Amino acid sequence: MAAWAIFEWPRLFLEVNMKKLVLAAALSAAASTAFAGGYSEPVVEPPVIIEEAAGSSNGISFAVLRLVLIGAAVASS
Numbered sequence: 001m002a003a004w005a006i007f008e009w010p011r012l013f014l015e016v017n018m019k020k021l022v023l024a025a026a027l028s029a030a031a032s033t034a035f036a037g038g039y040s041e042p043v044v045e046p047p048v049i050i051e052e053a054a055g056s057s058n059g060i061s062f063a064v065l066r067l068v069l070i071g072a073a074v075a076s077s
Helices: 003-034 057-076
Strands: none
8 A cells, every 4th residue: 555545545534524514514404494484284265165046936936836726726615
């Protein structure tokens, strides 16, 4: 083994570890800003249901039919 390799190894070891440390710090900073506000449940508004009005002619025709039947019953007796 060459003499320069003995002195080169610690520098390479520290360089690799320093890169990992910088990467870990960057990822931890990104993660902390992502959850800075905390988690809050999303607000979901209920759907608006529009009910169509029933036709009034149904009620009137039933009342007229009832009057006609009552009138027919009274007339026949």
